[in-house]
Amino acid sequence: MKIPGAKDTIDEATFEQILEMDDDEEEREFSKSIVYDFFSQAESTFGKMDGYLEKKDLGQLSALGHFLKGSSATLGLTKVKDSCEKIQHFGQNKDETGTHDEPDDEKCLEKLKDTIAQAKQEFYDVEKILKKFYHDEA
Amino acid sequence: MMIPTQQMDLVNTQLIATQQQLQQLQERYNELSIHHSMLLQEVIGLQKTVVNHEHVMQNVMSFLHSVDAQRRRDSRIVNPFPQGGQVQNGNIEPNQQGAIEDDVPASPLQHASKLLSETNADVMLNPRNLEHMNEITMRMNGTLTTPPPEFLRGQNRPSSRNAAPQSAGSSSSMRMGDLDNLVYPVGQTNGIDPMYSEHIHNIPYPMPTKPPETGDARFPDARKKSTQVDPGWVRPPQILLVEDDPTCRRIGSKFLYAFHCSIDSALDGLEAVNKMNAGSKYDLVLMDIIMPNLDGVSACHLIRQFDSTPIIAMTSNIRSDDISMYFQHGMNDVLPKPFTKEGLLQMLEKHLAHLKKPANHMDGMMPPQPLATTRQALKEEESPAKSPSTNSNWNSPNQMPGVSPAGSTVTDEYMQAVQANPGVYGMNPMQHGMPYNGPAQMQMQHRQQQQQQQQQQQQQGGHRRQISDISGGDDMNNPAKRQQMYTGPLQPQPMNPMHQRPR
Numbered sequence: 001m002k003i004p005g006a007k008d009t010i011d012e013a014t015f016e017q018i019l020e021m022d023d024d025e026e027e028r029e030f031s032k033s034i035v036y037d038f039f040s041q042a043e044s045t046f047g048k049m050d051g052y053l054e055k056k057d058l059g060q061l062s063a064l065g066h067f068l069k070g071s072s073a074t075l076g077l078t079k080v081k082d083s084c085e086k087i088q089h090f091g092q093n094k095d096e097t098g099t100h101d102e103p104d105d106e107k108c109l110e111k112l113k114d115t116i117a118q119a120k121q122e123f124y125d126v127e128k129i130l131k132k133f134y135h136d137e138a
Numbered sequence: 139m140m141i142p143t144q145q146m147d148l149v150n151t152q153l154i155a156t157q158q159q160l161q162q163l164q165e166r167y168n169e170l171s172i173h174h175s176m177l178l179q180e181v182i183g184l185q186k187t188v189v190n191h192e193h194v195m196q197n198v199m200s201f202l203h204s205v206d207a208q209r210r211r212d213s214r215i216v217n218p219f220p221q222g223g224q225v226q227n228g229n230i231e232p233n234q235q236g237a238i239e240d241d242v243p244a245s246p247l248q249h250a251s252k253l254l255s256e257t258n259a260d261v262m263l264n265p266r267n268l269e270h271m272n273e274i275t276m277r278m279n280g281t282l283t284t285p286p287p288e289f290l291r292g293q294n295r296p297s298s299r300n301a302a303p304q305s306a307g308s309s310s311s312m313r314m315g316d317l318d319n320l321v322y323p324v325g326q327t328n329g330i331d332p333m334y335s336e337h338i339h340n341i342p343y344p345m346p347t348k349p350p351e352t353g354d355a356r357f358p359d360a361r362k363k364s365t366q367v368d369p370g371w372v373r374p375p376q377i378l379l380v381e382d383d384p385t386c387r388r389i390g391s392k393f394l395y396a397f398h399c400s401i402d403s404a405l406d407g408l409e410a411v412n413k414m415n416a417g418s419k420y421d422l423v424l425m426d427i428i429m430p431n432l433d434g435v436s437a438c439h440l441i442r443q444f445d446s447t448p449i450i451a452m453t454s455n456i457r458s459d460d461i462s463m464y465f466q467h468g469m470n471d472v473l474p475k476p477f478t479k480e481g482l483l484q485m486l487e488k489h490l491a492h493l494k495k496p497a498n499h500m501d502g503m504m505p506p507q508p509l510a511t512t513r514q515a516l517k518e519e520e521s522p523a524k525s526p527s528t529n530s531n532w533n534s535p536n537q538m539p540g541v542s543p544a545g546s547t548v549t550d551e552y553m554q555a556v557q558a559n560p561g562v563y564g565m566n567p568m569q570h571g572m573p574y575n576g577p578a579q580m581q582m583q584h585r586q587q588q589q590q591q592q593q594q595q596q597q598q599g600g601h602r603r604q605i606s607d608i609s610g611g612d613d614m615n616n617p618a619k620r621q622q623m624y625t626g627p628l629q630p631q632p633m634n635p636m637h638q639r640p641r
Contacts, residue, residue, distance in 0.1 A: 017479050021392050030392065038385050066428055071385035073454065073476040 003133045009126045014076025032134050038071055042080075042123050049087075049116050058105060061112055062091025068119075077126050083119035087112060161492065172465065179462045182268050192254075199251055206247055368398055369487060370495040375421040377486075379403045380410040380437065381452070382429040386475070390424065390452075393479050397486060406430050407437030420447050422489055424473065427453040427464070435467045442468035448489045452477060 003010060022028045045068045052060040065087030072080040089098040090108045096115075102108055377399045381387040391401045402418065404410040406429040414420070423441070427434040438449050451464045454475040461472055473485050487494070 014476060014478070018389060021389075021396065034385060034388055037388070041384065063428075067383060070383045070426075070454065070475060074383075074386045074389055076476070 003129060009077065009079050009122070009129065011076035011078050014074070018075065028134065035075065035130055035134070038075060039127055041071060042068060042127075046116070046120055046123070053109070053113060053116065056105070056109055058091045058093065058108060058112070060091075061116075062088050065089075065091055077123075079122040080119055080126060083115055083122055086115045087119065090115060172470065175462075175465055178268060178271060179466060185268065195254060199247070199254060202247055203251075369483065371398055371490070371493050372495055373493065374398055374400045375486065375490050375493050376400050376402065376419065378410060378413065378418070378420040378423045380405075380407065380423065380429070380434065381426045382406050383426070386426070386452075390477070390482070393482050394486075396479075397483055399486070407432030407434055407440075411437050411440045414441050414445055414447070421493060422486065423447055423449040424452050424485075425449050425469070427451055427455060435464060435469075438464075438469050439467040450485055450489070 003012075003015070018031045018034065019028070022030050045064050049061060049064050052064070065084045069081055069084035069088060072084060085098075086096045089096055090102070090112045092098070093102050093105070093108055094100065095102050096111070377394050379387060379390050379394065379401055381390060381403065382405055387403055387405075391403065394401045402413070402420070404413055407425070408431040410423065410425065411432065414423075425434040425438060429437075432440075434451060434453070438451075441447070441449065448470040449468065450471045450473050451469045452473045452475055453460070453464075456472060456474050464472055470489065471485060473481060
């Protein structure tokens with residue numbers, strides 16, 4: 001594993017095919033900018049999620065979950081992706097696998113609250129690992 | 139060996155025509171297979187509806203039964219023996235008849251439930267077959283040929299070789315190789331290579347006029363060597379990437395750029411539709427499904443109203459009903475997310491095969507032909523070769539190594555098909571309007587014309603030979619061979635298949 005401490009949180013092959021696109025293995029200009037853009041994208045998405053949690057807008061929460069799922073999957077951030085998928089499902093009044101209906105909005109909101117918190121934590125964990133990888137521990 | 143320019147020109151035009159026809163055939167094939175999968179979807183949907191209706195009917199029946207039983211009980215209590223009086227009008231009411239005899243349900247009800255059990259849709263319709271067929275079609279279409287990323291990484295983009303378009307390509311190239319052998323006995327490089335990339339300009343394909351709008355303005359030299367994957371395009375394919383997520387968009391663009399594509403991007407379906415509606419031409423559209431403003435499926439549906447550029451759905455929603463919906467709205471393929479470089483390249487190679495240079499990993503399209511083979515063909519060609527033994531060599535699959543490298547199984551199948559249907563084989567050059575190459579029903583005329591043909595051949599000598607002369611003409615001069623060639627088609631074949639059917 002090229003990235004120390006990334007076991008379980010980052011899918012190696014997916015992330016490596018992005019690293020391969022870097023022209024310079026020291027600078028890592030391309031992958032770094034992608035990853036850092038993702039950081040800000042995730043921050044703002046979590047911010048929006050908090051807002052829609054207040055408003056109890058399940059549909060918007062599901063859409064945001066799907067949105068963040070796409071980019072985290074593309075980067076190979078497995079844990080964040082899985083949580084985002086759950087957010088997407090709960091927002092659709094489904095259970096966490098998306099197979100069964102959960103008509104109770106309040107229950108879904110409760111689960112959403114937990115899952116979003118979990119996704120945030122997973123995101124901060126992986127952010128720390130990646131920042132370390134890009135020699136930016138400040 | 140001197141080849142008159144006139145003849146070269148003739149052959150050249152014929153080859154170009156053939157190639158165009160092959161291209162059209164391939165397009166047609168792709169179109170048909172899409173239609174086929176759409177129809178399959180429809181039929182499966184229909185079957186499901188029928189089964190549902192069946193269940194509804196059964197529910198109705200059980201309800202009617204209960205109502206009927208209730209009424210029978212009531213009528214027995216209220217009026218036990220009134221039925222005798224009603225027989226006199228000669229018309230026994232069925233339900234009352236039923237009530238007399240052992241309290242069975244009314245006979246219309248009995249009748250209906252009997253009918254229902256006889257025509258039980260659950261039993262009669264077997265959706266398995268169709269679903270199986272559907273799955274096969276999907277796989278042929280490449281929907282499922284893109285394995286999940288975990289699976290793909292282990293290997294080096296393997297499966298697309300077996301996908302339908304490629305195999306179609308290889309079987310058609312068989313003809314190409316065939317022709318090549320026959321027409322250019324002097325060697326492959328001497329003469330016009332039918333797969334020479336310049337011919338691509340003669341193919342009626344839409345040529346994008348739009349200049350590349352790639353975000354990365356670096357020159358090709360600046361690209362890093364290790365990440366370079368040059369699929370060998372004739373020109374950079376124009377790709378429209380429709381994606382709302384900046385991360386996916388940037389990585390997708392980067393991969394496409396590494397594959398020597400020109401990239402344009404749209405942030406949502408609406409922008410994509412507008413771009414294409416404004417006249418931008420692309421070779422391929424990669425379309426996210428869930429996007430703000432206008433989703434990918436709707437965008438595809440709209441684009442299909444005026445444009446037929448291949449559109450590939452890029453999505454993580456790849457349940458089979460999702461996929462069938464994509465196809466129903468005109469999508470050509472599905473690229474599961476998160477996509478890999480290999481998966482993306484596979485898609486490009488599959489849908490942009492017409493933009494590839496012939497020599498570059500195109501084992502399907504262009505069989506490498508050893509010079510020795512053409513030499514051999516040359517020998518057979520040069521000698522008058524009227525003896526049966528040489529003639530039989532000509533059509534025997536084992537004696538034609540020149541066509542085998544494109545895949546031995548395909549070759550064998552093809553050659554077997556040729557031998558099984560000599561009429562078809564003789565028909566092949568018909569596309570050039572040769573009169574003696576009519577369909578099987580014209581066999582009688584065929585013979586007469588063929589005699590004329592023999593005379594012509596004697597007059598012309600070997601000088602102005604045409605493809606069909608070379609492929610079939612010699613054989614036709616041999617009575618024994620001719621016997622073998624025409625006995626089959628002369629039988630009333632159109633009738634046979636009907637009779638042979640079990641029902």
